[in-house]
Amino acid sequence: MYLNQISYSNFRCLEDGKIDLDRNFNLIYGKNGQGKTSFIEAVHFLATGKSFRTKKLRELFRYNRNRVIVFGKYTGKNNEENTMAIDVNEDRKDFYINRNKNKYIDYVGILNIISFIPEDIEIIIGNPSVRRNFFNYEISQARKDYLKSIVDFEKILKVRNRLIKEKKTGEEIYRIYNDRFIEEGVNIIVHRREFIRNISILLNLNYRKLFDEKSELKLKYECFLGETEKKSREELTEKFRELCIRKAERERFLGYSLIGPQKDDFVFELNGKNAKSFSSQGEKKSIIFSLKISEIDMLVKEKNEYPVFIMDDIASYFDEVRKKSILEYFVNKKIQCFITSTEDLNIKGKRFIVEKGKVKAYE
Missing domain, CATH: 3.40.50.300 (P-loop containing nucleotide triphosphate hydrolases)
Structure with a gap:
């Protein structure tokens, strides 16, 4: 197109x-x-x-x-x-x-559309919300069901936060929204996990091909649930539900949600070191460009x-x-x-x- x-x-x-x-x-x-x-x-x-x-x-x-x-x-x-x-x-x-x-x-x-602009360096050096917003949009370009989950989750999160703040966590309405919170949260985790797994392989190949054939570049998904790579959807759901129970008292005290995929992060590692702290400006630019090229490859793969x-x-x-x-x-x-x-x-x-x-x- x-x-x-x-x-x-x-x-x-x-x-x-x-x-x-x-x-x-x-x-x-x-x-x-x-x-x-x-x-x-x-x-x-x-x-x-x-x-x-x-x-x-x-x-x-x-x-x-x-x-x-x-x-x-x-x-x-x-x-x-x-x-x-x-x-x-x-x-x-x-x-x-x-x-x-x-x-x-x-x-x-x-x-x-894929863009490469000076502000993209924030994907590496910025706070986690920058990376979440970036990957949310990029995954959504290829997967409409992911975008729907993100939109639905944000609406559910607002209601869940309001119910926590209003001390209504013992009511049936909270249980309904908490179930949806877990369901859409797991949908997001599964999509993110698969996307990052696939694009990380392409990212390393493109970085080596374009910039440094001897380097090793990885993109890691840091989920709020911890290690998720080998867990089934059912196991993720159960772990999420258990965490909701453990954090419930603290959430009631603070008045908002402490857990969920809105807490996730994504980390770039070049030769085993966090690129945010240890890579040079030139290396950071090359990492971002390799990421953009890998996005192209992913879109071709998923949407032809x-x-x-x-x-x-x-x-x-x-x-x-x-x-x-x-x-x-x-x-x-x-x-x-x-x-x-x-x-x-x-x-x-x-x-x-x-x-x-x-x-x-x-x-």
Whole structure:
């Protein structure tokens, strides 16, 4: 799948435009501060409904405007052309596929996208919630049932916390919600366990192939239940239920849930050491890039389709040798790419120059 065209209105600093795109490479070129990152942010927002720069919708609006629209045409699995759009005002987002309004849960994963941006270093050095949010979205792109479990679990967790705070843990309503809390929690654990097991193998292979063939890179799933790898769903459920009983008194005292997959973490280990503490900045960047490539491999494996890939400011990340290796990788994979750069790149594809928010094709 790939994006054929994107149009946007009132998005950030960009001048309203409609841009025809290349099936493979799209280089977004220009000086700093001209709107290059805003352009690929619009591509990312169209595919995901989220910005990779902010959680505040208001920051996406051009100054003094109260509505943003991003619209795109994409080619689907069967080579048919479809449309997708997001219409945003100050209090809601509406999602459309082929001009029909859709729920967000049905919109996510229609056009899969993988991004590589400077902020991604937080996946290694940030707090556990950054990693949970990242993996939640990435797993959801490939598995709709995981996204449904995440959405349902968050609703259940809010009710469970309220019932604990209101001292209603002895009531039947709490028992019902606690059972659902355990059920959806185990669903999330099983999905995470399988995904991390599979992507960790790919992560190590890609890191060795692209950066250091002698290194060993692992991604570990640290579940709040402890070791889960060899446990069946029934055993996980029983262990979760036992932990709920053990923590019940402490939860009543504090007034909120102390356990659940909202407490999980994910750890990168390079050559047996935690990358957060022991890896260099260069190694961290290479780990994250290898992770993104592994995400592509996972999506191909699980959905039999290639995602769109966006990369912000490639020249600041990698030296010439690594940059060449990375570009060759994408050429061989035939993945649609959007790459920003302050310098021209010797690639076959479509070039766009960005000046004062105006994006235009150039030869």
